[in-house]
Amino acid sequence: MTPPESIVIAGGGLAGAKAAETLREEGFGGRITLLGAELIRPYERPPLSKGRLLGTGEEPFVHDESWYAEHDVDLRLGAVVTGMDRKNHVVRTASGEDVAYDRLLLATGATPRRIGTPADSTLRTWPDSDRFAAAIDKGTRLVIVGAGWIGLEVASAARQRGAHVTVVTPDSLPLRKVLGDTVAEVFADLHRAHGVEFRFGTHVREVLPDGVIVADDTRIDADAVLVAIGATPSIDLAVEAGLATGDGVHVDALHTTSDPDIFAAGDIAAVEHPLLKARVRVEHWGNALDSGPAAARAMLGRGTPWEKLPYFFTDQFDLGMEYAGWVPPGAEARVVVRGDLAAREGIVFWLVGDRVAAGMNLNVWDVQEQIQALVRAGLTGGKVDLDRLTDPSVPLEDLIA
Numbered sequence: 108m109t110p111p112e113s114i115v116i117a118g119g120g121l122a123g124a125k126a127a128e129t130l131r132e133e134g135f136g137g138r139i140t141l142l143g144a145e146l147i148r149p150y151e152r153p154p155l156s157k158g159r160l161l162g163t164g165e166e167p168f169v170h171d172e173s174w175y176a177e178h179d180v181d182l183r184l185g186a187v188v189t190g191m192d193r194k195n196h197v198v199r200t201a202s203g204e205d206v207a208y209d210r211l212l213l214a215t216g217a218t219p220r221r222i223g224t225p226a227d228s229t230l231r232t233w234p235d236s237d238r239f240a241a242a243i244d245k246g247t248r249l250v251i252v253g254a255g256w257i258g259l260e261v262a263s264a265a266r267q268r269g270a271h272v273t274v275v276t277p278d279s280l281p282l283r284k285v286l287g288d289t290v291a292e293v294f295a296d297l298h299r300a301h302g303v304e305f306r307f308g309t310h311v312r313e314v315l316p317d318g319v320i321v322a323d324d325t326r327i328d329a330d331a332v333l334v335a336i337g338a339t340p341s342i343d344l345a346v347e348a349g350l351a352t353g354d355g356v357h358v359d360a361l362h363t364t365s366d367p368d369i370f371a372a373g374d375i376a377a378v379e380h381p382l383l384k385a386r387v388r389v390e391h392w393g394n395a396l397d398s399g400p401a402a403a404r405a406m407l408g409r410g411t412p413w414e415k416l417p418y419f420f421t422d423q424f425d426l427g428m429e430y431a432g433w434v435p436p437g438a439e440a441r442v443v444v445r446g447d448l449a450a451r452e453g454i455v456f457w458l459v460g461d462r463v464a465a466g467m468n469l470n471v472w473d474v475q476e477q478i479q480a481l482v483r484a485g486l487t488g489g490k491v492d493l494d495r496l497t498d499p500s501v502p503l504e505d506l507i508a
């Protein structure tokens with residue numbers, strides 16, 4: 108591999124900014140151009156649906172403003188990449204500028220899904236978060252369309268600010284598709300206990316400036332509406348350039364796309380995962396944090412196969428949780444609990460066959476390493492003592508034979 112002299116990063120989010128940092132840490136002395144569509148320098152998104160809505164004033168920038176100049180990273184904000192010419196190794200921006208690259212990293216993140224009505228309002232960016240923070244206050248009526256992570260986190264923040272919150276979902280429980288009935292019940296109870304109202308089994312047909320219309324034509328009045336029905340990976344550039352794509356940009360275990368000079372990381376990257384033996388795309392913070400650097404090393408010819416397990420976290424009311432692992436789509440998973448779910452304290456495991464496929468700690472801390480070791484053991488031929496998994500007197504590390 109010829110060493111690169113010029114690296115362009117398309118997408119100024121967490122994955123892109125961490126990639127730039129790693130390139131310099133690895134001693135790369137060439138040109139780094141970081142092209143970000145937003146007008147704000149790279150920042151982390153988790154606080155947008157949590158602390159910032161509560162008015163903590165958190166400013167979750169990835170780097171200080173001066174960092175970019177100090178590390179000779181040419182950060183261009185408001186720079187939307189509109190296309191690439193793979194043959195000539197050039198990307199084009201909306202302002203008509205061509206930027207040449209030896210290696211290109213795509214880190215363009217994801218775009219919230221919409222209902223498709225003009226008053227749709229989603230939460231992805233810092234300004235979105237500021238808009239909601241200003242809208243939710245004591246007595247405000249907020250309707251949240253969708254009962255996924257972002258919907259529930261905003262429900263939590265809005266209730267804490269004194270808003271009336273109604274969550275509408277076609278499902279019978281929040282987060283049911285991700286977590287299954289047993290754990291989804293925990294989240295439903297948590298939210299009900301804090302006064303969140305659920306409308307299950309119906310969907311929103313239309314978002315109006317002052318409410319929503321649900322499937323049976325009933326209207327729910329609202330002062331603010333959040334549409335939080337998931338996101339799709341922002342892969343237009345890759346599709347138009349003819350790279351291999353599907354649900355995300357297809358990359359190998361080194362985050363290389365079907366073009367050896369183009370890499371992808373973060374929410375858009377659908378990685379051929381050597382441990383999970385499947386193509387996996389993870390839309391979570393930990394993945395952006397680690398895959399940007401992994402792709403950066405690979406761009407310099409120093410990559411190592413990706414072995415990180417999918418990981419995510421959430422904070423809602425007084426419940427904090429972390430989850431690691433992966434249950435293959437369609438797999439029959441058995442849920443077992445170590446602890447007391449009614450008290451919202453313990454560890455939940457998803458067992459597929461005779462292995463721990465995933466584990467989640469709820470209001471119990473410093474056990475992620477051990478949970479991930481249990482999941483890894485099952486993926487690498489190790490044996491886990493499943494019979495004692497639920498026994499809190501047995502340390503998790505003692506369960507691996």
Ligand SMILES: Cc1cc2nc3c(=O)[nH]c(=O)nc-3n(C[C@H](O)[C@H](O)[C@H](O)COP(=O)(O)OP(=O)(O)OC[C@H]3O[C@@H](n4cnc5c(N)ncnc54)[C@H](O)[C@@H]3O)c2cc1C
Nearest residue numbers: 118120121122144152153188215216373374390391392395
């Ligand atoms: C409100 C919210 C809360 C979240 N909370 C959690 C949480 O609690 N736990 C968790 O694990 N994960 C959470 N996540 C997910 C996590 O933030 C994402 O997985 C992470 O931001 C992905 O990073 P990324 O760099 O891939 O993409 P992004 O952060 O989306 O960055 C991509 C950037 O690329 C830019 N871009 C797109 N197209 C172009 C283009 N053509 N040219 C130039 N720039 C472009 C975008 O504008 C954006 O700035 C949350 C996400 C949101 C939105």
